[in-house]
Amino acid sequence: MRTSDGPRFLKGHGTQNDFVILPDPDGELKLTDSRVQALCDRQRGLGADGVLRVVRAGALEDAPESVPSDVWFMDYRNADGSIAEMCGNGVRVFAHYLVQSGLAAPGEIAVGTRAGVRPVVTHPDGRVTVEMGPATLFGESATKVGETGFDGVAVDVGNPHLACVTDADLDSLDLKVQPPFDETVFPNGVNVEFVRRTGPERVRMRVHERGVGETRSCGTGTVAATVAALRADGLTTGRRTVDVLGGTVEVEVTGSTSTLTGPAELVASGHLDAEWWAHA
Numbered sequence: 001m002r003t004s005d006g007p008r009f010l011k012g013h014g015t016q017n018d019f020v021i022l023p024d025p026d027g028e029l030k031l032t033d034s035r036v037q038a039l040c041d042r043q044r045g046l047g048a049d050g051v052l053r054v055v056r057a058g059a060l061e062d063a064p065e066s067v068p069s070d071v072w073f074m075d076y077r078n079a080d081g082s083i084a085e086m087c088g089n090g091v092r093v094f095a096h097y098l099v100q101s102g103l104a105a106p107g108e109i110a111v112g113t114r115a116g117v118r119p120v121v122t123h124p125d126g127r128v129t130v131e132m133g134p135a136t137l138f139g140e141s142a143t144k145v146g147e148t149g150f151d152g153v154a155v156d157v158g159n160p161h162l163a164c165v166t167d168a169d170l171d172s173l174d175l176k177v178q179p180p181f182d183e184t185v186f187p188n189g190v191n192v193e194f195v196r197r198t199g200p201e202r203v204r205m206r207v208h209e210r211g212v213g214e215t216r217s218c219g220t221g222t223v224a225a226t227v228a229a230l231r232a233d234g235l236t237t238g239r240r241t242v243d244v245l246g247g248t249v250e251v252e253v254t255g256s257t258s259t260l261t262g263p264a265e266l267v268a269s270g271h272l273d274a275e276w277w278a279h280a
């Protein structure tokens with residue numbers, strides 16, 4: 001039996017933050033919320049934390065004006081179908097796909113996102129570095145897991161984060177439900193990180209992602225975690241190695257920008273069943 005009539009897909013991940021990749025250069029796919037939800041569903045679909053549609057910026061109606069039309073654009077959707085401004089692990093996987101498929105040469109690549117163009121470098125060892133842009137502190141806030149309260153900082157990494165540095169045992173946190181947050185600080189929802197310092201320049205992080213739930217890694221979240229950990233150490237710039245449930249990434253925050261370096265992997269490719277797609 002073949003399922004080759006429907007759209008082509010690939011499956012990939014960056015530190016186990018996993019994505020369905022949909023090559024769609026001319027923007028012909030109708031990517032509805034319900035199709036994204038079906039693709040990401042781990043029982044009735046392929047299963048993923050999000051979808052990365054690979055489309056030329058010029059073929060997309062809502063690409064920011066700052067993104068040139070010939071740039072490959074990462075049209076990112078969360079598993080619940082919502083659109084997010086930015087996905088750090090997604091950009092790494094997206095750039096890796098561009099190189100593996102021959103759409104871009106290895107080395108320096110510009111990737112379009114809703115937060116603007118992100119310069120990327122692919123390395124011979126399979127790691128990918130993304131320039132994530134400035135990570136901006138915009139206040140303090142708090143959340144709770146069960147009865148335990150956590151103070152944190154609000155960080156804009158293109159998308160919103162509440163990063164809480166804590167001495168609590170991260171393994172004991174139940175992140176099945178969205179930790180509560182202050183809607184006056186985060187009117188569009190928030191990704192929440194719990195960060196524990198484990199060495200002079202090393203932290204561990206767990207995350208609850210907006211539009212997804214707990215994930216095994218969040219690239220923008222590791223940048224927010226680094227900003228929060230640096231601040232807890234009385235610093236505004238520096239590097240941190242960030243251990244997440246799905247692996248390890250390196251983050252550097254400078255006065256003007258931030259970078260994220262980590263692995264990216266493609267695991268499968270195929271075609272969606274045309275009938276399944278039509279009814280998804």
Ligand SMILES: N[C@@H](CCC[C@H](N)C(=O)O)C(=O)O
Binds near residue numbers: 084086191211212
């Ligand atoms: N996993 C991503 C972040 C994806 C978007 C996020 N859930 C949001 O809604 O802002 C990453 O690696 O950065």
